[in-house]
Amino acid sequence: MDEEEDNTRPVSIPHELISEILARLPVKSLTRFRCVSTRWNSTILRPSFSKSHFFHSAAAAAAATGASVTLILTFINRFNSERTIFSVTIPSNQTRSVPNPTHILTIPGFAHPFVSQPLNGLICFNLGSMCVCNPSTREFVKLPWTQPGVKSPAPHHRTNAFGFDPVSNAHKVLDTWITCQENGMVMEHRVFTIGSRSNKWRRIADSPPYFPFNEGVCINGQIYFRASPGMIASEKPVMVAFDVGQEEFRFIDMLGDDAFMNSEETVLMEHDGHLVIVDLTTNGVLLMWTLMDDKWVKKRVEIPAIYSEINDRRR
Secondary structure: OOOOOOOOOOOOOOHHHHHHHHOOOOHHHHHHHOOOOHHHHHHHHOHHHHHHHHHHHHHHHHHHHOOEEEEEEEEEOOOOOOEEEEEEEEEOOOOOOOOOOEEEEEEOOOOOOOEOOOEOOEEEEEEOEEEEEEOOOOEEEEOOOOOOOOOOOOOEEEEEEEEEEOOOOEEEEEEEEEEEEOOEEEEEEEEEEOOOOOOOOEEOOOOOOOEEOOOOEEEOOEEEEEEEOOOOOOOOOEEEEEEOOOOEEEEEOOOOOHHHHOOOOOEEEEEOOEEEEEEEOOOOEEEEEEEEOOEEEEEEEEOOHHHHHHHHHHO
């Protein structure tokens, strides 16, 4: 007679399957499960896991409500520069009232006001040293300190950007020091890859000189921001594009209505996978310049009267 199979032995579950299960759990559960083991903790903190959890959460919310939109809102205290981050999920069937926002994180005020757009659930900000935060788990990583390599009494300017490369599935922080000297600007660029084993900044090739505006948006592995090509304010701005994967810069001409494209009233944003410069005029018309194959296409959108009235009240 054959011996009965022993079903009491523990079954080893592949870690890949465990990771898939964890990616479908609520944030509160993930916070507790980080204590299970070192491997579970490192898995939950990986940027790739954050991306997977973000998409599973969005899919679950869409299935439950038909469709929904989750917004991450940032408010700044003008007195102490403190920034408070909230999230709010708006179901598709919500027509009148908006659900109460959930407080996620408060960032202390500091002399460096940079706070990036959310990328796959991660936010980058400057507290003297650069930090990358997962607002859902309230965990953040503080990156090593940087300083300009150029020793000069001339003033230094620092600018930062946060991007994601969909090819390598990597989040990267761009740190740039600009030294303004009598004979021009000296550019020093460094890149930090989130989750890399080296845990170090890498110096990359210098770019042509530019002085960036305080803005930036990452679209399909490209970080875009407007900049002045020199220290003279009257020089015509250009659009700078940084390839997150190749870690290379290129300049795009700002052709079109100069007063519009260079105005501080306009904003950069993504629309249908393209970079767009947007301005809402006082007469209820939305002006949009869309970058398509490095060419600008102008579009006018008439805003319904009710929204124009709301905008006028806000002004």
